[in-house]
Amino acid sequence: TYTIAEPCVDVLDKACIEECPVDCIYEGNRMLYIHPDECVDCGACEPVCPVEAIFYEDDVPDEWVEYTAANADFFDEI
Numbered sequence: 001t002y003t004i005a006e007p008c009v010d011v012l013d014k015a016c017i018e019e020c021p022v023d024c025i026y027e028g029n030r031m032l033y034i035h036p037d038e039c040v041d042c043g044a045c046e047p048v049c050p051v052e053a054i055f056y057e058d059d060v061p062d063e064w065v066e067y068t069a070a071n072a073d074f075f076d077e078i
């Protein structure tokens with residue numbers, strides 16, 4: 001799955017939402033989140049993010065690895 005990390009916080013550009021073919025990117029209070037079970041790993045969202053907040057799960061920078069769990073947790077809470 002793909003993950004949205006810290007650069008999205010308080011930005012929420014939403015260009016990714018337009019690109020996602022399966023509509024699995026959802027809006028939270030301060031950032032957007034990718035539903036890990038719905039993402040089909042197409043990668044379409046990654047290049048359109050103006051702040052480069054989106055990473056394939058294996059490529060999330062070390063300082064932001066907790067965002068992978070945070071994306072999943074967001075959907076456990078709603």
Ligand code: SF4
Pocket residue numbers: 002019020021022023024025034038039040041042043044045046
């Ligand atoms: Fe949507 Fe594809 Fe991005 Fe997954 S990788 S969130 S399916 S655009």
